[in-house]
Amino acid sequence: GRVVLMSGTAFGLVGSGMPHPDGVPANFRLKQEATLAFKNLYRRSSGGGLGNMQGERAYRDYFDDLEQDLECWLAFFDERDNYEHAEHTCGILGTLATIYRQRGALEDCKRVLDMEREVLTRYKRASVGACAAQVHCCDGLEYKYHIILFNYCLQTERYGLCVEIYRELLAHEIKYDFDFEQSQFSFMITAILGKKPSAGVLRRLTDQEIMRMVEAPLQRAQRSGADPLAAITGRAAVMLHSCAYCQRQEGAVREFKQCATCRSVHYCGRECQKRDWKAHKKVGICRHVWHQSISRTRAAMPS
Numbered sequence: 001g002r003v004v005l006m007s008g009t010a011f012g013l014v015g016s017g018m019p020h021p022d023g024v025p026a027n028f029r030l031k032q033e034a035t036l037a038f039k040n041l042y043r044r045s046s047g048g049g050l051g052n053m054q055g056e057r058a059y060r061d062y063f064d065d066l067e068q069d070l071e072c073w074l075a076f077f078d079e080r081d082n083y084e085h086a087e088h089t090c091g092i093l094g095t096l097a098t099i100y101r102q103r104g105a106l107e108d109c110k111r112v113l114d115m116e117r118e119v120l121t122r123y124k125r126a127s128v129g130a131c132a133a134q135v136h137c138c139d140g141l142e143y144k145y146h147i148i149l150f151n152y153c154l155q156t157e158r159y160g161l162c163v164e165i166y167r168e169l170l171a172h173e174i175k176y177d178f179d180f181e182q183s184q185f186s187f188m189i190t191a192i193l194g195k196k197p198s199a200g201v202l203r204r205l206t207d208q209e210i211m212r213m214v215e216a217p218l219q220r221a222q223r224s225g226a227d228p229l230a231a232i233t234g235r236a237a238v239m240l241h242s243c244a245y246c247q248r249q250e251g252a253v254r255e256f257k258q259c260a261t262c263r264s265v266h267y268c269g270r271e272c273q274k275r276d277w278k279a280h281k282k283v284g285i286c287r288h289v290w291h292q293s294i295s296r297t298r299a300a301m302p303s
Helices: 028-043 051-068 070-078 080-103 106-127 132-155 159-175 187-193 199-204 207-223 270-280 284-300
Strands: 006-009 012-015
Touching (some): 028 051, 051 070, 051 080, 051 106, 080 106, 106 132, 159 199, 159 207
16 A cells, blocks of 8 residues: 655654644655665665665765755755754665765765765754764764765775774774674774774774774785775676666666566666567567476376
């Protein structure tokens, strides 16, 4: 059935068929739809490990409206009682920025990160003096934002900016006492500098020592002949596919469907797949799978 979206805001309830409260952006439904996709897909384990990245289209529609109606949206997030909407938005934008970064669309990634920074700033203000759970959530979102920004700076070779971001990441992990398994950054204080991670040690670290930790994984990869950025770039799952028949590119991840037989090509719709089927079923792996399927069907028929 049809999902009815209803949200509470500082200005009143927002839902289909209800009067739209003053102060709520005109296209608030885009935020509702993006949040629904983000939460539902986060709970699923399907999608080849993509999780909530499969909601790219809803996230981008929402982001586009944030850009187009920026003044209204930022005023909305300025209201302390709208902190949950700011929280949701940071998660959505962080996911969209990660998709763009892993795809290599770095200009788009930076635009989204800049927007997330604006929303995160307002969420942090709303979290001052709030309950411990909200403060912890806010800190966690800022930590994730800095991870994406750090990886973006590595990809764009802005190593000078990495030092300050790395300090922020170390500070979060030390504040929340990350153990070795949880840590993505603070373990390097011991591994590279031979020091035990602590707030005092972090205060005394020089920029040169931080840079040593930033460069260490890159240098190790280079010595082994590997791409030093391979772990954070070019994830095949987020790349966009082209229709095997008309060559149109999909607008967001997983918009096109795979050939159900070979799963090696994609189609924008049933019409293109029908038009291409006669030629496609004679090619490569699809031909092999198709003949196997026919053989199994014939073998199963009564003689």
